[in-house]
Amino acid sequence: MENFNYYNPVKVLFGEGKIAEIANYIPKTMKVMMTYGGGSIKKNGVYDQVMDALKGMNVIEFGGIEPNPHYETLMKAVEIARRENVGFLLAVGGGSVIDGTKFIAAATCYDGEEPWDIVLKGAPVKGALPLAAVLTLPATGSEMNNGGVITRVSTQEKLAFHSPLVFPKFSVLDPKVTYSLPKRQLANGIVDTFVHVMEQYYTTSENVEIQDRFSEGILQTLLVVGPRVMADEQPNYQDRANFMWAATMGLNGLIAVGTEQDWSTHYIGHELTAFHGLDHGVTLAIVLPGVMRATKENRKRKLLQFASRVWGIDATLPDAAEQAIARTEQFFNSLGVKTRLGDYGVGMETVERIEKRFRDRGNYAIGGIDDVNVDNVREILVSRL
Numbered sequence: 001m002e003n004f005n006y007y008n009p010v011k012v013l014f015g016e017g018k019i020a021e022i023a024n025y026i027p028k029t030m031k032v033m034m035t036y037g038g039g040s041i042k043k044n045g046v047y048d049q050v051m052d053a054l055k056g057m058n059v060i061e062f063g064g065i066e067p068n069p070h071y072e073t074l075m076k077a078v079e080i081a082r083r084e085n086v087g088f089l090l091a092v093g094g095g096s097v098i099d100g101t102k103f104i105a106a107a108t109c110y111d112g113e114e115p116w117d118i119v120l121k122g123a124p125v126k127g128a129l130p131l132a133a134v135l136t137l138p139a140t141g142s143e144m145n146n147g148g149v150i151t152r153v154s155t156q157e158k159l160a161f162h163s164p165l166v167f168p169k170f171s172v173l174d175p176k177v178t179y180s181l182p183k184r185q186l187a188n189g190i191v192d193t194f195v196h197v198m199e200q201y202y203t204t205s206e207n208v209e210i211q212d213r214f215s216e217g218i219l220q221t222l223l224v225v226g227p228r229v230m231a232d233e234q235p236n237y238q239d240r241a242n243f244m245w246a247a248t249m250g251l252n253g254l255i256a257v258g259t260e261q262d263w264s265t266h267y268i269g270h271e272l273t274a275f276h277g278l279d280h281g282v283t284l285a286i287v288l289p290g291v292m293r294a295t296k297e298n299r300k301r302k303l304l305q306f307a308s309r310v311w312g313i314d315a316t317l318p319d320a321a322e323q324a325i326a327r328t329e330q331f332f333n334s335l336g337v338k339t340r341l342g343d344y345g346v347g348m349e350t351v352e353r354i355e356k357r358f359r360d361r362g363n364y365a366i367g368g369i370d371d372v373n374v375d376n377v378r379e380i381l382v383s384r385l
């Protein structure tokens, strides 16, 4: 285990009815900007619950944050936040709304010329408006981490930024708000969570027993609860609760401590979204099997552990590693997610554009371990055509 500092300041308000408590944690003197997406919260009653909870407070709204939130849209919110002297941001939505709101928080206080530099160049975030979240889609972990992923439409770029200043002050996780999610988004969330865990677990790190067991526990929870969530005609509260907490635990930093990480599946996936607008979860389901095959020799130990502990495959079998990869892909397919580039009309031209992008960026390793790199990203993507 490597040395680490672990810090997570997010207060989690978990369970049915918890939205009613939010006003207890927002300073009464501050003007609040409530941010949201394309309007799902107005149809499923979440908007009304939030507004009821904020009664008597000074609240303005900013709606219309897209999936894969657009820099261009977020900058409109920044302008309003500055003009209106907003003191607190409340994100009500999925990862896109929460990520977008983290960017608004940082960009509003940014004193450089071009807030895009926070994302593009990692310009330091020296200040940020305080923010909180009401999560409506279990998937990204954004509700309990300090990262955000922003898309710039004009340049077809999708890039991540991090700052301890954008941890939410609190996040509400009410499993009931997931009842209105379409199956496609539930599947995306299950895949996203699965792959978050893999990017922190499937490495060459040894002697990280606790982290490995936490990770395997989250994966096994998804294998049990995921199919139930997908099949339910009537949402089951306990299944939704377990799924929601698994998603948060998948990317709140806990399983990442003291180990290597390799975010190559995500970084390659972001390019697919940037060029083709594919859902985030879909891109991961396409890329992960290719990354696993390309790295199976270098990460053999962990792959066999994954095969045995997560899938119950006899790790002494000669094809145990391949079986584990195939079972993983079949699991994504069983959720209704297709896992080939061709299923989405993506071909060789995109493979070449992505390879070139990674080369132009000048880093050899794509995600943290150099067995996925600018020299084999093409082969990985070709294997997924």
Ligand code: NZQ
Pocket: 036, 037, 038, 039, 040, 041, 044, 065, 066, 067, 068, 069, 093, 094, 095, 096, 097, 099, 136, 137, 138, 139, 140, 141, 142, 145, 147, 148, 149, 177, 178, 179, 180, 181, 182, 185, 188, 189, 192, 251, 266, 280
């Ligand atoms: O916009 P509305 O109308 O709210 O509809 C959304 C959107 O169309 C809908 N939705 C959300 N909650 C709902 C609902 N519909 C009905 N009922 C509800 N309760 O779902 C659609 C997708 O929402 P979105 O927020 O885009 O999905 P997700 O949570 O999967 O977020 C994806 C974004 O997060 C980034 C991704 O790259 C992508 O941009 N990620 C953020 C991470 C982080 N901050 O740590 C890590 C992740 O790896 C990921 O990269």
Ligand code: ZN
Pocket: 140, 192, 196, 266, 280
């Ligand atoms: Zn993700």
